[in-house]
Each structure stands twice: as structure tokens, then as C-alpha cells.
Amino acid sequence: MNNSRFHYGYVIAFCCCLIMAVIIGLVMSCAGIFYAPVSSDLGVSRGDFGLYMTFVYACSFLMLSVAGKMMDKYSARWLLTASSAVVGLLYLAMWQFTAVWHFYIAGAVIGIALAFLLYLSYPVLINRWFNARVGFFIGLCSAASGVGGVLFNPLGGYLIEEYGWRTTYLIFGIVILLVVTPLLGLLLRDYPADKGLAPIGGEEQKADDPKTGTPYAVAVKLPVFYALIVFALLMISVSTLNLFLPAYVTSAGYTVEQSSFTASAIMLGVTVGKVALGLINDKSSLAGVFTSTGLGVLGFVFLLMGSEGIALMTIGGFLFGWAYAGVTVETALLVRTVFGSKDYSQIFSNISVALALGGAVMAGGWGYWSDFVDFKFILTTGIVLLVLSGLIGLYALRASGKFQAQH
Secondary structure, X not given: OOOXXXXXXXXXXXXXXXXXXXXXXXXXXXXXXXXXXXXXXXOOOHHHHHHHHHHHHHHHHHHHHHHHHHHHHOOHHHHHHHHHHHHHHHHHHHOOOOOHHHHHHHHHHHHHHHHHHHHHHHHHHHHHHEOOOHHHHHHHHHHHHHHHHHHHHHHHHHHHHHHOHHHHXXXXXXXXXXXXXXXXXXXXXXXXXXXXOOOEOOOOOOOOOOOOEOOHHHHOOOHHHHHHHHHHHHHHHHHHHHHOHHHHXXXXXXXXXXXXXXXXXHHHHHHHHHHHHHHHHHHOHHHHHHHHHHHHHHHHHHHHOHHHOHHHHHHHHHHHHHHHHHHHHHHHHHHHHHHEOOOHHHHHHHHHHHHHHHHHHHHHHHHHHHOOOOHHHHHHHHHHHHHHHHHHHHXXXXXXXXXXXXO
8 A cells, every 4th residue: 555656645735725815815815805806885983894804814823732632632534524514604794794793702602713724734744644745835835825825815805806805705605514514524634544555755664653753852852942932923924014014015106006916926935935945845854944035035035125127126025935834834844854753743843822912912012013113114123033044943953853862
């Protein structure tokens, strides 16, 4: 069975891409298209309605450390299937919501489900099923959310225009419940041993051999553990600048249409960057860190020079997208490189808390800061944060060599 040309790990990778492309594509990438119609219909401000996404991030933040333990203790197959079903049912319910607080409650529950689906699904499962090309498959699965956003945003916009936001929520819920949830229940498996297999790239091991790496109890006592939390926090802080870059482009004297070119270039950079960074990390984790942070720094430099021409803005947006891509890809792969596979779920879930918390805080924090300082100063701050991220990544990789041999 191990000698079969087709390995079941590729089915697991497909399931992870399905989660990211459809569920995360619909829930996260398409969230913005509902702001105007829902807030208008309910008679509330967009800010009041948008608070439901704060509940999503906040409850993911609170749930992550528990979710990591649950992924180790219970079946990831059924945890992810149940989480998918919960999100689908809530989207079905949204078409009947009549008050903004209904969305707040739904956002809180969705946040709990996304702790499994968004933050842990593909890093944990790819880590279990692959010992080779881990970076490529983590990058591929992560990039699927961007592909989903590209596909579902125009579809959702059309549905809202033609049938209204309530019907659109209903259709999105049906897609999640009838397509994704059954496939996850049917196809997912927890470990290669469930299929009598070794991980891809680990065929020389027995199927039931334990993973190697640093135990969780040891990892949390090491300075590098907390260094990686800071790395994740700095990277997510930089990525949330994406929300404000279109406004920066228009403030530089360009049209809204021209700013959309920069926004599209960022998304292209994110999608290409995630896959490319995965491939680079398969060769060298250090090269992956420096590529992500280095191109991000260069992107900010081009954005700062963007008043000289829209081409510079567009190139800067594309390069910035690589730093954005590094948030998920580099964090996940650095944790694996530094600590190994043994207690990856628990270690990564705790470090991912910084992603959820940083996203919730900095998405608004940059906006408040921009009210008081020139945005070029904020872009310069982004350069500083990326340089610090690169140095922390270098430290983490060097520090890992000093203790890995002991575990």
C-alpha cells in the first residue's frame, strides 16, 4: 500500500484547500460585500455592523489554545466537519436576522469554529501527512483562500444585487453545508496510520512511528517560543496595513480606479507569494524568512516613492503582498522548523493567538494612528517592523539548532 503511486495525503491536501477556498473564502474574504447592504437594511452604521468581525477575531483568539489541545486529543476529522456544519448553519440563519446583535452572537460562534478551520486545519493536517514538500502544500492551502475570494466576491456581489443579502447568506450557507461539510466527513482522516501509510516523504518510517520534535512542555519554557509569538504579532500587524493602502494611493492624487490596480496587485502578490514562499521554505527556511520580509520592505519603499507614478504604487503593492503572504506561511513553517512535529498542534495554536489578537487590534489601530500622523510615517514603521521580523526569524532558526538535538 505504501508503494502506491497515489498517496492519500493528496486527498487531505485537497480537503484543506476546500476549507480555505470555500469556507474561508466565503466567510472572511467576502465579508466586506455585506457591510453596506446589511447595515442599510438594519438601520445601523457600517461600523456597528462591522463589529461582528471583531467578535469573530476575539473568539478565535480566546479559543485557539484550547483548540490546539482538542486537535491532539480528539479527531481532527470530526472537529473540522462539525466546525464546517456550524458555520453553514449560522449562514443559513443569517438570512432571518433582524438586529445587529444577532450578528454579534453569530460572529462569536463563527470565531470559535474558525479557530479550527482557519488557523489550525491545514498547518496541523499537512504537518501530519507530509514530511516532504511541507512548505509547498502549506503555501498552496493558504493561497486557496485568496482564490476563493477572487471567485466568490464577484459572485456574491451579483447575488446581493439581484436577490438581496438575505438570499446570498442563504446560498452561501447551503454551499458550505451541502458541498464542504459532507466531503470533509467522508474524506478527512486524522493520521497516515489510519490508512496504513507513512507520511509523504517519510516512507522509510513505520506508519505508526511517533513524530519527532520538542515537547510542548519544553517549548513553552524556551525564549524562542516567545520570540515566535512576537514574530507572528509583527507580521500580522504589517499585513493589516493592506486595509488602508487604497486610501493611501488616492491621497497621493490617484483615482479610485487606479487605487484598485494597487489593491489587485496586492492580492496577486499574496496568492503568488504563498505558493512561492512554500517552495522556497522547502529549500531553506532562512531564505523564506528573508524573501518575505525583504520583498515586503522593498514594497514599502516603492509605495513611498509612488507619487512618481502609479506603476511604482502597483509594483509596491505586489511586493507588499509577499510580506502579507508570510503571515500564515512563514509563521506555520517557522514553528515546524524550530520545534518539529511532535506537539505541533499545541505549540502552533498558542503562537497563532498572536495572529488573532494582532489582527483584531491593529486593523483598527493603524486607522486611529493615521488620524494623527502622515501615512508615509506609518509605511516607514512597517519597514521597521519587517526588519525586526526578519531578525527574529534569523534568531529563531539559529536558536533551534541548539536544543533540537536534545529532543
